[in-house]
Amino acid sequence: DYAIMEKEDRIALLPFDGSWSDVGSWDSLSNLITSTAPDRDTGSLLVDSENVFIHSSGRTIAGVGIEDLIIVDDDDSTLIVRKGHTEKVKQVIDALAAAGNAAATEHSxxxxxxxxxxxxxxxxxxxxxxxxxxxxxxxxxxxxxxxxxxxxxxxxxxxxxxxxxxxxxxxxxxxxxxxxxxxxxxxxxxxxxxxxxxxxxxxxxxxxxxxxxxxxxx
CATH class of the missing domain: 2.60.120.10 (Jelly Rolls)
Structure with a gap:
């Protein structure tokens, strides 16, 4: 809505009769994926762990004794955040950008x-x-x-x-x-x-x- 709707001055609207979920954060996205594909194979391993969501671009992620985490592993960076705190990811991006870290502006x-x-x-x-x-x-x-x-x-x-x-x-x-x-x-x-x-x-x-x-x- 911010990226498009708030900036566009020529908009046409149509009624939509269906379910809707805002997936604007890793919290909401992880909930959506978990609910629609609870048995998906992530290629990762969890031992004695609960309520952990893992998204990996290819590397195997192993966790032991962890809970309530979202782990997002990409080719050039890894995000580990406790569930309920993903709205603070922007603070991480801002800090990386201020430090001149390319991970804030570039992707592999x-x-x-x-x-x-x-x-x-x-x-x-x-x-x-x-x-x-x-x-x-x-x-x-x-x-x-x-x-x-x-x-x-x-x-x-x-x-x-x-x-x-x-x-x-x-x-x-x-x-x-x-x-x-x-x-x-x-x-x-x-x-x-x-x-x-x-x-x-x-x-x-x-x-x-x-x-x-x-x-x-x-």
């Missing part, structure tokens, strides 16, 4: 109109991403002030623009993108294109993207 997986990317490595000297470009989608034509890039196509055929030149790169082929060069990735096929992107430079934030043209008008 991020979805875009053209597909998605996964952060594989983020260090002081480089950043490595896995890009998945959906069929018939294209990234913006862009350049960077503080980093160069190296792309390796590992699946599919990518259409690459580099300073006015258009190239086709098949799986196993790579290309260097110099700092400041105008570049774009496109997928003109009916299958996903997967690319490993290695960034080198002094800064790797998403705000170091200068878009020259963008099919999504961002």
């Amino acid at each position: 997986f991020e979805y875009r109109p053209w597909g998605m990317f996964e952060n594989l490595l983020d260090s002081a000297v480089c950043k490595v991403k896995r890009l998945t470009v959906d069929p018939r989608q294209h990234l913006s034509l862009q350049y960077h002030h503080k980093r160069s890039e190296h792309w390796v196509v590992i699946d599919g055929t990518a259409t690459v623009q580099l300073d006015g030149e258009t190239l086709k790169l098949e799986a196993g082929h790579s290309i260097d993108i110099p700092l400041g060069a105008h570049h774009a990735i496109g997928n003109d096929t009916d299958d996903p294109v997967i690319i490993i992107e290695v960034q080198m430079g002094s800064y790797f934030g998403e705000d170091d993207i200068v878009r020259v043209s963008d099919p999504y008008d961002r």
Whole structure:
């Protein structure tokens, strides 16, 4: 309601005859999931524990002698909160943001109109991403002030623009993108294109993207 309804000035309403549950917190979401799928397999282990909800992106979570907890484990961070206190998670996010912790603003997986990317490595000297470009989608034509890039196509055929030149790169082929060069990735096929992107430079934030043209008008 806050993200959309309170900001939109053109709204059409229709009557809804059914049950409704606000799942705006981990408390309410855990209650909903537990009530609708009480026997779901979380891949985790609890011993002598009660009223514990676990959501894991893949790692096995084991708990012994714990109760009334919500545990949310993602690829880059883990949240452990006592049930009834999840409304205070925003305080955690604010504290992380104030400390400059990337977990407050970035996620290991991020979805875009053209597909998605996964952060594989983020260090002081480089950043490595896995890009998945959906069929018939294209990234913006862009350049960077503080980093160069190296792309390796590992699946599919990518259409690459580099300073006015258009190239086709098949799986196993790579290309260097110099700092400041105008570049774009496109997928003109009916299958996903997967690319490993290695960034080198002094800064790797998403705000170091200068878009020259963008099919999504961002």
